[in-house]
Amino acid sequence: xxxxxxxxxxxxxxxxxxxxxxxxxxxxxxxxxxxxxxxxxxxxxxxxxxxxxxxxxxxxxxxxxxxxxxxxxxxxxxxxxxxxxxxxxxxxxxxxxxxxxxxxxxxxxxxxxxxxxxxxxxxxxxxxxxxxxxxxxxxxxxxxxxxxxxxxxxxxxxxxxxxxxxxxxxxxxxxxxxxxxxxxxxxxxxxxxxxxxxxxxxxxxxxxxxxxxxxxxxxxxxxxxxxxxxxxxxxxxxxxxxxxxxxxxxxxxxxxxxxxxxxxxxxxxxxxxxxxxxxxxxxxxxxxxxxxxxxxxxxxxxxxxxxxxxxxxxxxxxxxxxxxxxxxxxxxxxxxxxxxxxxxxxxxxxxxxxxxxxxxxxxxxxxxxxxxxxxxxxxxxxxxxxxxxxxxxxxxxxxxxxxx
Numbered sequence: 500x501x502x503x504x505x506x507x508x509x510x511x512x513x514x515x516x517x518x519x520x521x522x523x524x525x526x527x528x529x530x531x532x533x534x535x536x537x538x539x540x541x542x543x544x545x546x547x548x549x550x551x552x553x554x555x556x557x558x559x560x561x562x563x564x565x566x567x568x569x570x571x572x573x574x575x576x577x578x579x580x581x582x583x584x585x586x587x588x589x590x591x592x593x594x595x596x597x598x599x600x601x602x603x604x605x606x607x608x609x610x611x612x613x614x615x616x617x618x619x620x621x622x623x624x625x626x627x628x629x630x631x632x633x634x635x636x637x638x639x640x641x642x643x644x645x646x647x648x649x650x651x652x653x654x655x656x657x658x659x660x661x662x663x664x665x666x667x668x669x670x671x672x673x674x675x676x677x678x679x680x681x682x683x684x685x686x687x688x689x690x691x692x693x694x695x696x697x698x699x700x701x702x703x704x705x706x707x708x709x710x711x712x713x714x715x716x717x718x719x720x721x722x723x724x725x726x727x728x729x730x731x732x733x734x735x736x737x738x739x740x741x742x743x744x745x746x747x748x749x750x751x752x753x754x755x756x757x758x759x760x761x762x763x764x765x766x767x768x769x770x771x772x773x774x775x776x777x778x779x780x781x782x783x784x785x786x787x788x789x790x791x792x793x794x795x796x797x798x799x800x801x802x803x804x805x806x807x808x809x810x811x812x813x814x815x816x817x818x819x820x821x822x823x824x825x826x827x828x829x830x831x832x833x834x835x836x837x838x839x840x841x842x843x844x845x846x847x848x849x850x851x852x853x854x855x856x857x858x859x860x861x862x863x864x865x866x867x868x869x870x871x872x873x874x875x876x877x878x879x880x881x882x883x884x885x886x887x888x889x890x891x892x893x894x895x896x897x898x899x900x901x902x903x
Contacts, residue, residue, distance in 0.1 A: 501624045503652035504892035513647030515616070516572055516605030519565040520643075521598035525556065533557040537597035543573045543588045547617050547670065552596040565604065566595040570613050572605040572620075573598065577640045584641045585629035587620045589613040603643050615659035618666050622886045625651055654892065661896045662889045669882035676875045680868060687864045694857045695815045697846075701860070704853040714841030716804040720763050721774070721837050722792035727752045727760070738793035739773050742782045745790060752791050763798065765790045768806040770799040772813060775834040779822040783810040797840055805851055807858035812845055 522537065533556035542549050558564055567573065567590050575586040578601075590596070591613075598604055607613075619625055628649055633639040653659065693699040697708055713719070727736060733751040741748040757764075765771065767787050773780045775795035783806065784790065792798060801809055812818055825839040848854050888894035 501891050504654070504895070507652040507654050507892060509650065509652050511647060512605075512620075512649045512651065515608055515611055516647075517608055518643040518647065519604050519606065521576075521600040521602045521604070522556065522558075522564055523600060524562075525600065529557040530554070535597060536594065538567060538573065538590065538599060538602070540575060540599045540601050543575050543599070543602050544583065544586050546588050547621065548614065549573070549588050549590045550592045552592065554599070556597055558597060564597055567598050567604055568595055568606065569593075570607060572607075572613060572616060574603055574605070574641065574643075574646065575601065576603050576643070577601045577638060579638055581630050581633040581635075581639045584633040584639050585620075585626075585646065587617050589617050610656055611653070612656060612659035612663050614663035614667055616653070618663065618886065619651070619653065619890050622883075622890055625649070657898050658896065661898055665885060665889065665896065666882065669878060669885065672878050673875060673882070676871060676878065680871050680875070683864065683868050683871065687861070687868065690864060691811060691814065691861055692816065694860065695812055695846075696817070697848075701853065701856050704848065704850060704856065706848065706850045706853065708846055708848050710844050710846045711803075712841060713799070713843045713845050715802075716845055716847070717770075717799045717801050717809065719837055719841050720798040720800070722794045722796055722798070723760050724794045726793075727756055727791070733757070734789050734791050736791045736793070737771070737796065739776050739780075739795045742771065742773055742777070742780050742796070745771070745782050745784070746786060746788065757789065757791050761791055763800070765792065765798055766800070768801065770801070770806055770810050770813070771796045772799060772840070773797075774837070774840065776832040778826050778833060778835050779813060779819055781810050781813040783807055797837060804845065804847060805854040805858055807862060808847065808854035809845070811858055811861050812847065818843060818845070 533554075535556050535558045536552040537554040537556045538549055538552045539554040542553050569590055569592065571590050573588045573590060575584055578584050620629065629641070629646065632645045632649065633641050634645075654662070694701070722738075729736070730751045730753050733753045734757040735746065735748050736750040736752050737745050737748045738750075741750075765784050767784055769784045771782045771784065771790075771792060773795065774797045799809060821843040822835060822840070825842065826833060826835040848857070889896065
């Protein structure tokens with residue numbers, strides 16, 4: 500249980516805001532040709548501060564609908580899980596947009612810093628308490644009246660602003676990183692398309708390219724068809740859900756099972772590719788650690804192709820299209836047969852050095868993205884630590900004296 504500083508004020512959410520509902524009586528067509536801005540459910544769910552509503556809706560002048568004012572608090576009201584109910588944001592844009600019908604708003608009754616309150620209600624004990632207020636079985640709802648009874652403790656407006664400024668600094672850094680990561684990924688996708696189609700050639704290479712069936716340049720295997728008996732340690736076992744982090748899998752089988760059930764072992768430089776449930780997501784094996792794999796993954800062992808080049812080529816639009824055309828999309832789960840994978844065409848430089856050079860360029864971009872994502876994780880952890888300290892009063896910020 501959190502003990503707040505004695506000089507923080509005990510209030511209820513109802514002391515701070517008066518609630519109002521979102522849009523009512525709207526039909527599907529009202530959202531297809533609308534000209535009035537409205538704040539969507541995802542705007543509230545995904546952002547702590549909403550500067551620009553992403554939705555448009557038709558609202559006649561004769562209609563009575565509640566609207567959102569700058570500084571209002573906005574809450575998600577309904578979702579399939581209690582964890583998604585009561586997500587809170589504030590609106591800081593221009594004008595007075597409307598609000599999604601599965602959300603509700605709160606107009607300030609007294610002076611508070613909206614950015615502080617959003618951070619406060621989104622973290623720790625207050626967030627847990629809001630989750631517990633949600634009611635339902637298959638779909639959960641948060642009654643505004645229940646939220647208004649929630650008891651909280653908040654500091655003076657000066658301390659609220661100081662805390663909000665620190666936490667907003669983290670949010671700004673995170674937003675900048677998100678934008679940079681998105682740009683890097685867009686560049687990466689463009690470079691991948693240019694290099695893997697031969698539209699752009701790297702300096703020093705001018706030899707021809709060949710189109711060959713995948714089975715001509717790599718040998719294709721699938722994993723065990725039965726769920727194995729897992730052990731506490733041993734040989735790491737991977738399946739579809741581990742494709743983005745092969746060495747993060749926490750499933751293991753015994754050395755005896757590995758040697759008995761796997762005649763062909765994945766090696767460094769090979770590629771694993773999803774083929775059941777998810778189709779066509781590759782993973783490059785970059786480590787010497789032994790891996791066991793399930794039937795939902797195909798193992799591609801390069802013969803006449805660079806493994807890293809193959810990893811990237813699988814992600815190309817042309818190869819993904821071939822996989823799609825050869826997949827059993829109506830099967831449950833959807834899948835592609837091992838034999839069909841081998842018929843997919845790979846268009847590649849005949850010169851292995853050019854393949855390596857292309858893979859190296861793309862790998863360098865991926866490394867830049869990885870470092871940015873890693874930095875984002877660190878900043879997020881720093882922010883969470885600051886929230887733990889500042890939003891409980893465990894650490895107090897020095898406050899500047901107010902001007903006379």
